[in-house]
Each structure stands twice: as C-alpha cells, then as structure tokens.
Amino acid sequence: METTVTEIAPDIYRLSTYISEADFLFNQFLINAEEPLLFHCGLRGLFPLVSDAVARVTPVEGLRWITFGHVEADECGSMNSWLAAAPRAEVAHGAMGCIVSVNDMADRPPRPLSDGEVLDLGGKRVRRLETPHVPHGWDAGVMYEETTRTLLCGDLFTAIGNAPALTESEIVGPALAAEDVFKASCLTAETAPTMRRLAGLGPTALGLMHGPSYTGDCNQALGDLASAYEARFADSLRK
Template sequence: MARIDEIESDVFRLSIFSTESGFQYNAFLVRDEEPLLYHTGPKSLFFQFSQAVASLIDLKQLRWISYSHFESDECGALNEWLTIAPQAEAVIGIVGAAVNGEFAIRPIRSLQDNEVFSTGKKSFRYLRTPHLPHGWDAGLLFEETDRTLFTSDLFHQNGDVEPVTEASLIDRFKEVLHNSQGPFSNYIPYTLHTEQMLRKLADLKPKTLAVMPGSSYKGDGKSAIEELIKVFQEM
C-alpha cells in the first residue's frame, strides 16, 4: 500500500516509490466534507492508491478528483476512481475539459482561471498555467485556507525521499532538469510567460508545496518559487 503522511491539516500525501522510474508517484487526499483527490496515479497503481484512500475515507464519499494536465500519472486512473466513487466528479481547467473531456466516463466540471470552489472547510482556487509544468492544458490548485499549493511536477525530485522537508528543494530539482535528455529534454519548458506565471504563484505566499514527484515543502513558499525562477533563468 502507499505510504501515508499528513503534510497539512487533513491533507494526506499518498506515496509509492517506483524502482523502474526512480521517483515517487504522489497523490494527495484532502479530507473534508466533500473529499478531494489530487492526482489519480497511473492505472497500474490504482489498487495501492485506492487502498490508501480507503483507510482515510469511505471511497464512496470521494467527491472531487483534480489534476494538472493530461498525463498517465496525473489522470491515468481517472475512470477507475470515477467507477469506484459514484458521486465523484473530475474538476479541471476549461482547456483540459475541452480537449480531453471525452476521456472521462462522466462529464468533467471545467474551471475558469482564478475560479474558486469549496470542499467544506477548505477553499480551492484554480490557476491556469499553460506549459507550466507542461501541456497547454496545465493548471494548478491553491488551497486558500491553509495556503497549500499543489505544484504537480514543479520541484520534481528523484529518489525515495522524505515525505516533507523544510530544506530547499532547488538542488534536487536542478539535478532532474540537467539530467533530462533525449525525448525528456526541455521537460519543463521555459516560455515567454513562464516567469510571469511563477511570480503570480509566488505572490500567493504558499506555506506548503505539495509536490507530485518528491518531497513536499513546508516554509516560505514565495522564496522557494523565486528560487525556481532563478533556475529557469539560468537554463
């Protein structure tokens, strides 16, 4: 079963390390009146992730499923989750819903940039971030109550690392970028709009960064993202 760690109040990091890929697949369950799952994990890991979620909530109570962009680790098991949780609804950006909507077995709720929805005690803001980390459908969720930013592949780290850290993630992230070769070169592209989008994320002043592959981060999220901007400028 996936390792479970509570990284913020009622925000649980579910993690499975893959020896094949050399990094962790992390999903995040937000336990609230209307529970939310961020990242579905790939189909091959659905059983392990669903067992972990079932240890925290009744699977039939899962209400929302979200992810950044169309990719197997982000949403590969979406239909498996929609099947096991009959009242669950996928909620993503308007572009993702438009171009990938037929992938899901039930209609997807689409969100405009900066649209906010509530799961009960927690409030989520959708942030459209095309090509950050990658894909023109990309977007991120920011939980405004406890100031948790779900960063997807931003701050990607390899290895079977600790669940959460207060140390800088930059050196680990730089290693991933510098080792990306062949079809994985330009893994996270730097466009004319990248810095502007990152500065908007920094301005949110997140206290927790919920990272998909690697350790999550607790601390000064604004400074962490500003460090990230310098890394991209040096690429």
C-alpha cells in the first residue's frame, strides 16, 4: 500500500491511497501556499503514509490549516496526529461542526468558519461552503479554491474501486452505482438545489475524496448528479 502524489491544479496536490481489501480509494488534498492547507486528515492508520506524502511537497511541520468536510473517521480520524506534527496548525471547520464535535475532539481549539468565509493562504484563497446533509452529515461542507476554481467536494461523487489521478471520463454513473451499494447520501428537498448552487461556482476541477479528480464539464456533472438525486427523492415520496 502506498500514497501517491499528483498535482491536479497549480499547487494543489491529490494524496491518494488505494486499499485493495476494501476496493476503495482515500484521497486528501494539499494546497501548497504561504500558509499550506490540508483538506481531509485521513484515517489514523494512514497517517504515516499520508504525512510522508505531504513531506514530498512541503514540510509537515509547516502546515498551517487542517480542514475537512464533515466529522467522519476518514476525514478527521488523524486530526490530532497532524496537530502534533505541525505546531502552528489550526483545525478550521464549519461553526456548527465545531460546536457539536470538534471543540471537544481537537487537541487545540479549532477556528470556526462561517458559510462563505474565505481563508487567504497567501497565493491561494479557499472558501468554506456549508452543505448540510449533502451528501451527509449536518456539519457537511466543501472547500472552493478560488484562484484555480477547484472544488474540493468531499464525499460527493464517491465511487468504488481504484481510479486515475485525473480524468475527463463520466463520473456520475460510478457515483450512482456506489450510492446503490452504500445508500450514503441524504436525499432531501435541499439536496439537488445545494448541488446546483455548487455548479453555479463554475468550477474547472472537482477533487473527489473517493474517486478521480475530474477535469471535464464540472457544471454538467454536478447538474446531472443533482437531477438523479432529485428523481430518487421524488420516487421516495411516492412509495
């Protein structure tokens, strides 16, 4: 098992570990700027591999921000390992998630972020966007890097199996196939509108946590997945 490093946009790196026993891919994203930021901490057991991967790009002890979409083991399981390795680092998470979970879980007080708040990293700007229950978790949110128009979209478009670092191939079908297996997405009246708001950002790349990074028509992909979830939600109301 190894963690590979791929630059998916200028100074944005995908750190990817495929676990064959689970046939599942775990990705973190490193934004290398004056104040380096890590999106997704990863599982505790993967910390040695992922931290070695970060060190290929920038010193681990220089990390400034530790972030994730929502509280879940593969997103923040190794949070305190990163805080121990990077003395200047702060956890930055949505205000609701900090109140509910992270204030208690983190070894240092986190920085709560409001919806739409921007962290200026020096050369890069990341905006926290709250997406409650999309795809799941009441503290769910995504990060949008404004200078490269890269949407770090967490568990959206989750797919089973290994994947290339970058693709322009269709990602909606694999995401729906995985949803058929996991039933992991919250289907509510707000699911599709939330995804369409993300499409309105006009991203040029999507950083998937469990799948390839996508550089095709991101607006179309988000819109198509939104429509598919909307149809599934409507079907659930008729049952």
